[in-house]
Amino acid sequence: IRNNFLHQASTLMVKNHDLIVIEDLKIKNMSKSAKGTIENPGKNVKAKAGLNRSVLNEAWRKFFSYLEYKLKLKGGILIKVDPKHTSQTCIQCGHISKDNRKEQEIFKCVKCGYDAHADVNAAQNILKRAGLARMARQANLNRGRQQEPAEAYNNSTIVV
Ligand SMILES: [Zn+2]
Structure with missing residues (x-):
């Protein structure tokens, strides 16, 4: 089942x-x-x-x-992104804090005041990270693979 x-x-x-x-x-x-x-x-x-x-x-x-x-x-394309802090990062201002998510479902940024459903905020962070990973990969391809992509996106995998 x-x-x-x-x-x-x-x-x-x-x-x-x-x-x-x-x-x-x-x-x-x-x-x-x-x-x-x-x-x-x-x-x-x-x-x-x-x-x-x-x-x-x-x-x-x-x-x-x-x-x-x-x-x-x-x-199609599957992108796996580094899950680090996706649920604690404010999609509006980028502030990372455990205090942004004091309740399971509610995200409220302690810095800028942005609030949203915690899953929606996390999903937006995941999507943003995927876009950045793809851009980093493209930049890397443009450079002829001579340089590693930015470290922050090394943990993301693009599966085509
Ligand atoms: Zn914020």
Whole structure:
């Protein structure tokens, strides 16, 4: 049932979009033990254990791989961007702070006051990062690959 859902959802996304941008989630890191160590015990162990379970289900990994091969078949583009601070960065002014997101769903920039649904703000950051990664790659190609792209975008992968 889960595979069927993942296929239907990925097929629908690929059918309606030629370009899809995702966070390059480090699944192994996300599934690290929530218990931590004796010196450094984990927080929210119960919640993280639930997250671990779902991550270990590999649903996300499968979903992303389905997106990737279906986009390839269609000739679309998948861009994976570095997920660092995408949910804490203000899309309006660029200020990065944990305090920008005190609640799960609400983003409110402590510097400029911009507010939005937290997922929308994060999605806009992801899209912006993809655009920058693509520009950096293009600049790199123009230079004949003699120089590495800007470090900030090294962690982004463009899968064509
Ligand atoms: Zn701001």
